[in-house]
Structures are given as C-alpha cells and as structure tokens.
Amino acid sequence: MAERGDADVTRAALLRSARIRFALYPYADVTLRDIAADIGVSAALVIKYFGCKDDLLREVVAFDDIFQRFLAGPLEGLGEHLVRSLLEHTAAPDAVDPFVASVLVAVGKQGPDWARDELVRRFVDVLADRLTGSDTRLRAELVCGYLVGVSAMRRVVEAEPLASTAPDELSARVGPVLQALIDG
C-alpha cells in the first residue's frame, strides 16, 4: 500500500513538472531527463510511468473527460454550466486550466500536430455537433475562444477583480454570452 502511494505521488509530481515544461518551452526543447531531474528521479522512471515524450504530452493535454463533463447536459443552460464547471474545476489547488494548457501547446506550432488539434477535436467539434442553425462550427469556436480568454485573464495575466470574482457573479456575466452563441 505504501509503495502504491509513493508511486502515485511520483507520477503526479512528474506530470506537474511535464505540464510546466511543455507550457514554457517548445516541444523539441523538453526532455524527459529535465522533467525527471525536476523532482530528483531518473529519466528511466519517467519512461516506466509514461512511455516516450509523445505519450507524456498525451497525458498533459488529456482533457477529454473534463471537456465531456463541461459539455454535459442540455443545450438550454449550457452557457452557464460551461462557466460554472470551468470555475469549479480550476478552484482545486494545483488544478490545471484545460483551455490555457491546450492553447499553450499550440504556441509557435512547436508541438506535434495532434496535440495542437486536441482542443478543437475534444471541445469545439463535440460542441459544434450539438448545435443547430447556421455557422455551428464558428459559434462553437467563439464559445471556446471566450472560455480561453477568460481563463487567460484569470490564470495567466491574473487580472483583478476577474481572477477572484465569485463563480456566481462570473457565470451570471459570462454564461448569457455563451448561451447566445449556443442558441445561434
């Protein structure tokens, strides 16, 4: 049992280090050796837990379950549900913002193509498929864009009062805008 716990801790620490390095450096400059060194283990251990660098990046941008939760429920009220889910998800200590993290791997086109497309495939495409009316894909992209932007201002720029505005107030403001895009 103790060993299992240690392995979990190590795995989580490696994933945290990987997230930071993939966010801050071009893909080609990120090494398993550096990620391992960040927490004082060997590159071999990273490979044991995650496989190759590509596999590790796959875990870093694996927001499929999270996006599915964000996009769950009826179209009616989905705008507010989206903001609320995002705010709840990112309220946890050490939580990763899936929108910011997804965009960062696309900066400078440095990462592999599949990683750059994850946000579109896992969020935009899924939402667009559910929308009716005209320009469904464009509208889904704008919904995604607004969430990306609000997240960037809160989590990267850390602009106040936005960064500490209560979920109720923020979803009351942002939700209707998203809903208008969802309704078309």
Next chain:
Amino acid sequence: MAERGDADVTRAALLRSARIRFALYPYADVTLRDIAADIGVSAALVIKYFGCKDDLLREVVAFDDIFQRFLAGPLEGLGEHLVRSLLEHTAAPDAVDPFVASVLVAVGKQGPDWARDELVRRFVDVLADRLTGSDTRLRAELVCGYLVGVSAMRRVVEAEPLASTAPDELSARVGPVLQALIDG
C-alpha cells in the same frame, strides 16, 4: 540612405527574433546572444539597437500606440471598432497580435512584473476608465478576455473557419458581445 535602410531591416529582424524567443521561452532563458545568432549578427549589435534584455522586451510588448488606436472613438460602436481594428492590424503580413503577445510574456510568471502588467495597464485600465455604471474594471477585463480568446483561437490554435472568417462577418458576431459589456 542605403545604410539607414540596412539598419532598419536588421532592427526589424532582431525584433522579430526577440518576439519569437520571448513567446517560446521563459524570460530567464532568452539571451541577446541567441537573438543575435538567429539573424547572424553579434550580441553587441542587439545592445546597440535596443539596450539590455529588459529594454528589448519593452519593445516586444510595446503595444501602447496600437491599443490607443483600438480604443479610439466613442463608446457607442466601440465593440465593433475594437474587433475591426484588431482584424485590420493582424491582417498585415508579419503582424503581431498584441493580445496574444501580451499574454504569452505572462505565462508561468517568468517575465518581469512590469511586462506581465502591460496588457492591464495599457488596455484594461484605459478602457475601464472610460466605462460608466457598475463593475467597470471587471467588464473591461472581460472585453479584453474575449479579444484574447478570439485571437488565441485564430492565431495560435488556427481553428477554422474562425481563422479565415472575413472581418465583416466576425465583427458582426463579436462586436455586439463586446458592446454589451461596454454598455454595462
């Protein structure tokens, strides 16, 4: 005249290299030597043109004039003016998106504090000062956030059809949302 032209070309090329490196790497990892090497000149030349690394970053995030142009004109219609100005500005070849570039220097809190605050000081504060009603600053931050997000989806994720949607159509969609935030 020829020499002046050459100097301008060199200066522009150095600035382009600096923008890329400051966007892709943490501030501490960017060196004048690397920026110079990108275009085959010496670090001394970078210093001659721009001064120290901090001075160079100052030029990289110097969007004051651009933001002033974006924010020019009456509050009535400012939402559409903002989108249109941004789309016009970024339509030029090699144009830098001021929203994306400003957010990128804030990633990971790696840059100097003043650089991380430029977007807030030069855009959010200026807009917030002009708004009336309640929550002026929060509303200005959400305007900024939406522009950040639309830019990120267009320029970083390169999501289609958003990335190639015509300015008229995109400003007709995004403008009213911004205007609603501006009107309060």
